[in-house]
Amino acid sequence: MIAMTASAQSDIGGHSDEAAPLAGGQALRLLIVDDHPLFREALASAIALAFPEAVLHEADGIGTACEILGRNPAIDLTLLDLSMQGVTGFEGLTAIRTRFPRVPILIVSGVTDPRIMHEAVRHGAAGFVPKAVDKATLTRAISEVLGGALFMPPDLAAAPAPVRGGDKAPIAERVARLTPQQMRVLGMIRQGKLNKQIAYELQVGDSTVKAHVSEILRKLEVISRTQIVIETAYVDFDQAGGGF
Known part of the structure; x- marks a missing residue:
């Protein structure tokens, strides 16, 4: 068990000004x-x-x-x-x-x-x-x-990972289902940009970006933006048709 001893300072309190070197x-x-x-x-x-x-x-x-x-x-x-x-x-x-x-x-x-x-x-x-x-x-x-x-x-x-229903196609195949505009939105999601930032850069409305994100989630068969980033981390986008 992690023992309770003297506490460090915090943002809910304050902190040490120095840090351990990496x-x-x-x-x-x-x-x-x-x-x-x-x-x-x-x-x-x-x-x-x-x-x-x-x-x-x-x-x-x-x-x-x-x-x-x-x-x-x-x-x-x-x-x-x-x-x-x-x-x-x-x-x-x-x-x-x-x-x-x-x-x-x-x-x-x-x-x-x-x-x-x-x-x-x-x-x-x-x-x-x-x-x-x-x-x-x-x-x-x-x-x-x-x-x-x-x-x-x-x-x-050591415990087995839970078995998930249904076999997904390889991620590169799922990425290839995206339209060119959805590929651009995907690239910005991977850069950590929010919907408003994506809308500004693409010169489209927030609702349009939300629709693109929903379609990306559906086509990639994931449930969150985080999973988008994780599952596409090693995709060759030039080969998948996304060259961004």
Whole structure:
């Protein structure tokens, strides 16, 4: 269990001005998103012991987290609880991944169901850590995710992923179903642009962009913008006919 010791400072309070160095001399900056103050304090304390020079930011909800990420583009990793007030399922994970697709998210959750862990990864999480893990496992999870790896606890990762109904065509084939305008919208979604930004660049109305996004989701057989980004990450768009 992550022990409760002295807390780090926060955006809901303030923080250390220095950060632990990453490779290349860059500073380590982490965001903790959890609506339980005592657990935020415990998690911040555990992280401070492992990364004593790290700058820690804290948020008690998804809205606050997005504000902090918007103000601090140098944040290296978000640690997110799935179960918070006002959030259902993977809504919080999807909201952050859609707006800030370049910031990896490590789920730190009280849930230990392997099906939830696998689904969180499908929705864009870079790792999953139960709240009951020890500090060494938490430290390893943070280090591996920061290094670009996907972290899952061995006992949960060994469980089979849930079987999903229906076989999808390869992603390149699904991308090839898109019209030229939908391909342009897809390219902007992959760049993290919002509907209003897409509408401005294409000189079309918001409703037109929404219609394109809905068709893209349908044709790619996904349910969120985050899944669009994840599933198309390695597509050769020149070959698929999208040359953007």
